[in-house]
Amino acid sequence: MKTIEIVSSLFLILIGAVFCLSSFDLGIGRINAPGPGLIPLGTGGLLILFSIGTIFEAYFGRKFKGKASLFRGRRWGVVLSVLISLFLYAFILDILGFIVTTFLTMVVLFKISERQSWRMALGTSALTTGFTYFLFDYLLKCSFPKGFLGF
Amino acid sequence: MDFFNGVINGFAISLSLTNLLYCFIGVFIGTLIGVLPGIGPVGTISLLLPATFHLNPVSAIIILAGIYYGAMYGGSTTSILVNIPGEAASVITCLDGYQMARKGRAGAALGISAIGSFIAGTLGVIGLMFLAYPLARMALKFGPPEYFSLMCLGLTILTYLARGSMLKAMSMALLGLLLSFVGIDVITGLPRFTLDMVHLMDGIGLVPIAMGIFGISEILINLEEMVHRDIFQTKIKGLLPNREEWRRSGRSILRGTIIGFFLGILPGGGAAISSFISYGVEKKISRYPEKFGTGMIEGVAGPEAANNAAVGGAFIPLFTLGIPANVVMAVLLGALMIHGMTPGPMLLRDHPNIFWGTVTSMYMGNVLLLLLNLPLIGLWVKVLKVPYRILFPLIILFCLIGAYSLKNTSFDIVVMLIFGLVGYLMRKLDYEGAPLLLAFVLGPMMEQALRQSLLISQGSFTIFFTRPISAASMVLALFLIASYFLPIFKKKRLRIEEETG
Numbered sequence: 001m002k003t004i005e006i007v008s009s010l011f012l013i014l015i016g017a018v019f020c021l022s023s024f025d026l027g028i029g030r031i032n033a034p035g036p037g038l039i040p041l042g043t044g045g046l047l048i049l050f051s052i053g054t055i056f057e058a059y060f061g062r063k064f065k066g067k068a069s070l071f072r073g074r075r076w077g078v079v080l081s082v083l084i085s086l087f088l089y090a091f092i093l094d095i096l097g098f099i100v101t102t103f104l105t106m107v108v109l110f111k112i113s114e115r116q117s118w119r120m121a122l123g124t125s126a127l128t129t130g131f132t133y134f135l136f137d138y139l140l141k142c143s144f145p146k147g148f149l150g151f
Numbered sequence: 152m153d154f155f156n157g158v159i160n161g162f163a164i165s166l167s168l169t170n171l172l173y174c175f176i177g178v179f180i181g182t183l184i185g186v187l188p189g190i191g192p193v194g195t196i197s198l199l200l201p202a203t204f205h206l207n208p209v210s211a212i213i214i215l216a217g218i219y220y221g222a223m224y225g226g227s228t229t230s231i232l233v234n235i236p237g238e239a240a241s242v243i244t245c246l247d248g249y250q251m252a253r254k255g256r257a258g259a260a261l262g263i264s265a266i267g268s269f270i271a272g273t274l275g276v277i278g279l280m281f282l283a284y285p286l287a288r289m290a291l292k293f294g295p296p297e298y299f300s301l302m303c304l305g306l307t308i309l310t311y312l313a314r315g316s317m318l319k320a321m322s323m324a325l326l327g328l329l330l331s332f333v334g335i336d337v338i339t340g341l342p343r344f345t346l347d348m349v350h351l352m353d354g355i356g357l358v359p360i361a362m363g364i365f366g367i368s369e370i371l372i373n374l375e376e377m378v379h380r381d382i383f384q385t386k387i388k389g390l391l392p393n394r395e396e397w398r399r400s401g402r403s404i405l406r407g408t409i410i411g412f413f414l415g416i417l418p419g420g421g422a423a424i425s426s427f428i429s430y431g432v433e434k435k436i437s438r439y440p441e442k443f444g445t446g447m448i449e450g451v452a453g454p455e456a457a458n459n460a461a462v463g464g465a466f467i468p469l470f471t472l473g474i475p476a477n478v479v480m481a482v483l484l485g486a487l488m489i490h491g492m493t494p495g496p497m498l499l500r501d502h503p504n505i506f507w508g509t510v511t512s513m514y515m516g517n518v519l520l521l522l523l524n525l526p527l528i529g530l531w532v533k534v535l536k537v538p539y540r541i542l543f544p545l546i547i548l549f550c551l552i553g554a555y556s557l558k559n560t561s562f563d564i565v566v567m568l569i570f571g572l573v574g575y576l577m578r579k580l581d582y583e584g585a586p587l588l589l590a591f592v593l594g595p596m597m598e599q600a601l602r603q604s605l606l607i608s609q610g611s612f613t614i615f616f617t618r619p620i621s622a623a624s625m626v627l628a629l630f631l632i633a634s635y636f637l638p639i640f641k642k643k644r645l646r647i648e649e650e651t652g
Binding site: 004005008009012015016019022026030031032033034035036037038039040043044046047050051053054057074075076078079082083086087089090091093094102105106109110113114116124128132136140142143144 | 202316318319321322325326328329332336338339341343344367370371374375376539540541543544545547548549551552555556559561564565568571572575576580582598601602605606608609610
């Protein structure tokens with residue numbers, strides 16, 4: 001757990017450093033006439049400081065009720081599959097259009113979590129896709145992408 | 152507009168058929184998401200925000216506020232019947248509510264929680280009405296240093312009250328501030344941290360961040376654990392508590408209301424904390440503290456009253472100062488701004504209809520919720536039985552559509568998913584999402600107030616310590632930070648944490 005705490009703090013330090021460095025490019029200005037980079041520089045600096053503090057806390061400070069492992073014994077495979085399918089959804093939505101992309105993603109999501117019959121997964125996916133399309137596109141005029149198939 | 156006219160005008164707005172319908176939709180959805188796991192009020196309000204774009208601002212806020220206090224009612228149902236809180240604010244209700252259900256008093260527990268919520272919710276709204284105007288008048292005298300110091304204090308209290316490490320919570324607040332700087336700088340007009348992406352010129356959207364951190368991440372956590380919810384098999388009968396239970400609950404409800412209302416006003420306070428404190432108080436003053444956790448009705452009545460009264464209290468800093476007291480209020484602030492309103496003292500002066508319309512609709516909302524939650528309890532129990540494997544794809548689909556429909560671009564979906572992943576990892580590593588989101592909303596206001604203050608003082612930070620309100624806020628914030636690190640306070644804090652779990 002300690003290693004993960006340190007890695008996460010190092011990641012935050014990296015983010016703080018990136019903001020600090022970019023702030024210099026934006027222009028710091030003077031304290032009585034702050035430039036656009038001054039406050040992000042200060043905030044980034046504080047983030048670095050607090051993240052270093054978190055590393056110290058992980059080493060020497062109080063022990064928090066941490067988990068022995070972040071992923072052991074958990075269904076992280078399901079989480080990963082869901083995330084991948086959702087990112088794919090975002091990337092192919094404009095190409096395949098709302099109806100096809102949503103239907104396919106719903107089938108994957110219904111099948112991914114627990115074993116469900118194909119008939120059930122296909123039926124529920126078709127129903128939800130149709131219902132949401134009718135509600136958001138037809139009634140609420142959300143105008144979803146049509147894709148190269150034209151629907 | 153004076154007080155009396157305000158109330159009459161407010162009721163004229165909230166009692167119109169359209170607004171009553173919006174109020175009903177709000178509290179219905181609120182109860183629904185309170186009952187359902189996997190999505191809370193923050194995620195839902197963000198999700199439905201785009202759908203309110205075409206409504207007038209009063210109706211939009213009526214519907215969104217209804218979701219918030221509706222969720223407080225709904226959350227208790229799952230706590231009592233399933234021992235799984237639908238909402239963070241209902242966690243404590245599990246302790247005695249579920250035990251009451253096991254002893255055959257599920258009806259009384261549900262009844263007292265709905266009636267207690269109604270009484271507290273209504274009293275909270277009355278408090279809001281009376282306190283908002285004087286406070287707003289006072290806030291008109293505030294300048295940038297006061298605003299900056301108050302916002303610093305709000306963030307400090309929120310991080311101080313965070314679970315676990317305050318350092319981690321502060322890091323999240325700072326990360327939220329940094330993210331809020333992305334986009335065009337309002338003073339110089341220069342793009343900042345946009346990575347040359349056109350989509351980031353307007354900054355990162357509040358809605359995709361909120362839906363990611365509070366919606367998607369929650370679903371991912373639920374998916375990896377896949378909790379099976381065993382609904383307590385009992386016939387719910389007799390929703391009215393008996394005379395003895397009434398006698399024991401009355402004072403608890405009043406105490407819970409007072410605790411909840413005042414903690415709700417405090418930045419960083421909010422419904423969840425007030426319910427914990429109310430439970431602690433009830434246990435402390437009870438003649439039978441050892442019986443708490445075995446089905447004591449005071450342990451249900453007090454916290455449930457507290458979390459509903461906190462809602463009324465939380466609106467006070469939003470309407471009077473324009474500073475959100477908690478994350479839900481932060482999202483509502485975003486909603487008001489999208490509708491062209493700037494919350495704060497000017498809102499009450501320039502747009503009194505928004506204030507009075509919303510406040511009076513909350514009376515109606517509480518009545519509707521009582522009707523929804525008592526006679527229709529069977530419906531919510533049926534909703535509880537919908538398996539999560541069916542539910543989660545639907546919640547995800549609504550999140551995807553919500554993110555897309557903001558600007559009709561897939562970019563916001565990607566942002567939402569990235570923050571969903573970030574939120575998922577944050578939950579695992581005990582980093583809290585609330586400070587990040589609140590800081591993200593406050594960021595632009597804080598930066599502007601700080602820059603203006605420095606311009607006024609010609610670069611001297613003493614300006615924050617020479618004006619009384621600003622100085623008091625800053626000193627309190629610094630005291631809270633120091634108390635986290637000073638050993639004498641640290642020990643006490645750890646002891647309280649252990650006691651409250």
